[in-house]
Amino acid sequence: MKDIEILINGVLNSDKRVIAKTLTKVENETSDSEELLEELYKHTGKAHRIGITGPPGAGKSTLTNNLIKLLSSLGKKVGVIAVDPTSPFTGGALLGDRIRMQESGLLENVFIRSMATRGSLGGLCKNVVEASDVLDAAGMDFIIIETVGVGQSELDIAQTADTVIVVLVPESGDAVQAMKAGLMEIADIFVLNKSEREGADAVAATIKNIIHLKPATEDGWIINVLKTVGSKNEGTEELFKEIEKHRNHLLDSGFIRKRRMLHLEKKVIDLVNNKLKVNFWDKEKTQLLTNRLESMIDRDENPYSFVKSLLS
Amino acid sequence: MKDIEILINGVLNSDKRVIAKTLTKVENETSDSEELLEELYKHTGKAHRIGITGPPGAGKSTLTNNLIKLLSSLGKKVGVIAVDPTSPFTGGALLGDRIRMQESGLLENVFIRSMATRGSLGGLCKNVVEASDVLDAAGMDFIIIETVGVGQSELDIAQTADTVIVVLVPESGDAVQAMKAGLMEIADIFVLNKSEREGADAVAATIKNIIHLKPATEDGWIINVLKTVGSKNEGTEELFKEIEKHRNHLLDSGFIRKRRMLHLEKKVIDLVNNKLKVNFWDKEKTQLLTNRLESMIDRDENPYSFVKSLLS
Numbered sequence: 065m066k067d068i069e070i071l072i073n074g075v076l077n078s079d080k081r082v083i084a085k086t087l088t089k090v091e092n093e094t095s096d097s098e099e100l101l102e103e104l105y106k107h108t109g110k111a112h113r114i115g116i117t118g119p120p121g122a123g124k125s126t127l128t129n130n131l132i133k134l135l136s137s138l139g140k141k142v143g144v145i146a147v148d149p150t151s152p153f154t155g156g157a158l159l160g161d162r163i164r165m166q167e168s169g170l171l172e173n174v175f176i177r178s179m180a181t182r183g184s185l186g187g188l189c190k191n192v193v194e195a196s197d198v199l200d201a202a203g204m205d206f207i208i209i210e211t212v213g214v215g216q217s218e219l220d221i222a223q224t225a226d227t228v229i230v231v232l233v234p235e236s237g238d239a240v241q242a243m244k245a246g247l248m249e250i251a252d253i254f255v256l257n258k259s260e261r262e263g264a265d266a267v268a269a270t271i272k273n274i275i276h277l278k279p280a281t282e283d284g285w286i287i288n289v290l291k292t293v294g295s296k297n298e299g300t301e302e303l304f305k306e307i308e309k310h311r312n313h314l315l316d317s318g319f320i321r322k323r324r325m326l327h328l329e330k331k332v333i334d335l336v337n338n339k340l341k342v343n344f345w346d347k348e349k350t351q352l353l354t355n356r357l358e359s360m361i362d363r364d365e366n367p368y369s370f371v372k373s374l375l376s
Numbered sequence: 377m378k379d380i381e382i383l384i385n386g387v388l389n390s391d392k393r394v395i396a397k398t399l400t401k402v403e404n405e406t407s408d409s410e411e412l413l414e415e416l417y418k419h420t421g422k423a424h425r426i427g428i429t430g431p432p433g434a435g436k437s438t439l440t441n442n443l444i445k446l447l448s449s450l451g452k453k454v455g456v457i458a459v460d461p462t463s464p465f466t467g468g469a470l471l472g473d474r475i476r477m478q479e480s481g482l483l484e485n486v487f488i489r490s491m492a493t494r495g496s497l498g499g500l501c502k503n504v505v506e507a508s509d510v511l512d513a514a515g516m517d518f519i520i521i522e523t524v525g526v527g528q529s530e531l532d533i534a535q536t537a538d539t540v541i542v543v544l545v546p547e548s549g550d551a552v553q554a555m556k557a558g559l560m561e562i563a564d565i566f567v568l569n570k571s572e573r574e575g576a577d578a579v580a581a582t583i584k585n586i587i588h589l590k591p592a593t594e595d596g597w598i599i600n601v602l603k604t605v606g607s608k609n610e611g612t613e614e615l616f617k618e619i620e621k622h623r624n625h626l627l628d629s630g631f632i633r634k635r636r637m638l639h640l641e642k643k644v645i646d647l648v649n650n651k652l653k654v655n656f657w658d659k660e661k662t663q664l665l666t667n668r669l670e671s672m673i674d675r676d677e678n679p680y681s682f683v684k685s686l687l688s
Contacts, residue, residue, distance in 0.1 A: 105678040340652045366417040
């Protein structure tokens with residue numbers, strides 16, 4: 065059997081070691097990773113993908129961990145992708161709160177993977193969708209994608225997940241500020257975590273008011289605000305019920321297909337645009353740009369005409 | 377005189393009305409906008425560009441407004457670009473704190489422009505650099521680019537500004553959380569705003585400690601943490617002194633050229649990549665993608681081979 069067939073069979077059989085190896089190839093974009101993804105694609109589409117996002121410190125990892133344990137106890141197969149912003153000068157020392165989650169990775173039927181964002185400024189790393197496809201092909205019932213909610217990453221998670229959970233805390237500041245950060249627009253479910261803290265009811269009420277201002281979504285889903293206390297594992301079952309409710313809503317209304325077609329369209333466009341860039345910026349063109357920067361910075365030529373000449 | 381010459385002369389003469397008109401063209405990417413930018417480019421490079429970023433609610437607009445007034449009183453010409461995340465369902469109702477800033481726009485030698493991020497999820501809109509070029513050509517001494525700090529926007533601002541100011545507040549949560557959001561890595565100056573509040577000294581000390589962990593920057597600049605109370609206009613002069621100190625450091629060390637060459641390189645790459653996309657995705661290819669989504673979602677074909685056929 066060819067190497068690639070061994071990997072594919074391993075993934076399809078949920079072999080944790082092989083899944084890990086395949087994810088590493090996908091993350092590093094090795095020469096055979098595209099062939100792997102191409103082969104695995106036809107086995108995808110069964111898992112329900114849950115995105116969990118929110119501002120730093122909202123307790124997303126703790127909630128994720130609670131969900132993992134619950135899903136596992138219900139006999140569900142769970143894949144988790146935890147997106148970590150890497151910091152070039154701390155070298156990953158910030159990942160402490162992920163360590164507790166790794167323990168859950170020892171549970172049977174649970175597979176957890178940390179992926180680092182390359183740019184260190186948050187955002188979903190570009191291969192998260194592909195990594196989800198691997199976990200999907202591996203037969204996971206649920207895939208949880210957890211990412212720190214800073215800008216681009218919310219947009220990305222909304223374009224990947226079937227159900228998007230936005231986690232806030234009473235200290236997240238007034239809800240208007242949260243809206244500024246764009247979180248309100250992508251949520252299928254709001255979670256107010258650390259809800260035993262002062263001001264929780266007021267913040268929950270404000271979020272509910274803002275939701276009412278929002279025009280009804282096309283698919284008729286009504287966004288709910290749930291209260292949890294992640295550290296005490298309170299509200300996890302209610303959260304899972306709400307996820308199931310949203311999932312059934314998507315399935316019953318048929319909007320799951322529409323949503324996934326949008327995700328797929330985005331995926332194809334991203335694949336193409338990335339290849340256009342990679343194909344264009346060969347060694348010669350990159351060198352040419354480097355050589356001309358001096359004359360452009362000195363205003364002897366201008367970037368617009370340089371770009372024109374480069375493209376013609 | 378041709379229309380475009382009238383615009384260019386107007387910008388070069390700091391005619392506020394013409395600057396506004398030109399910026400609208402640049403923002404909307406009208407057919408003549410590139411020619412305008414091409415002509416204006418040789419008149420750029422004189423302004424010092426200040427980026428102000430930080431989490432929602434940190435008081436960036438108030439600080440910006442204080443800086444505008446101070447710079448104006450010193451006889452400096454100031455251009456401001458305030459990047460607003462637009463919300464599709466509030467329609468811009470969040471911009472209240474920018475209204476106060478608009479009053480400063482009535483000052484002579486001050487030009488203020490709000491630009492909306494298209495995606496509504498923060499981030500610098502793609503024409504901010506070009507808009508800064510227009511203000512630069514218009515003879516501004518300082519250009520302030522203010523953006524809500526959510527993810528991608530910090531990276532963008534760091535790739536545009538000569539001096540990056542990161543604004544935090546005592547409530548920004550522990551500094552480790554702020555680091556997670558990547559803010560620590562792009563700051564030339566930290567401002568702890570609302571520093572009359574409880575816990576300010578502790579947060580300032582934590583930020584200083586974290587800065588010490590960071591390897592010295594290549595150019596030898598030492599990042600400082602300043603305390604301000606924006607609402608009382610406290611600390612504004614100290615902040616301007618620190619900006620001037622950083623500016624002189626860049627000029628004396630010659631690192632301003634290096635920094636701006638990196639910005640220019642990024643700008644050219646972005647211009648090219650954007651044109652590659654626009655040129656590729658013509659009506660025919662877009663339609664082809666739409667037509668094939670059904671069969672891809674049904675797993676009858678896979679996106680990877682479709683992308684290959686599309687590119688060949």
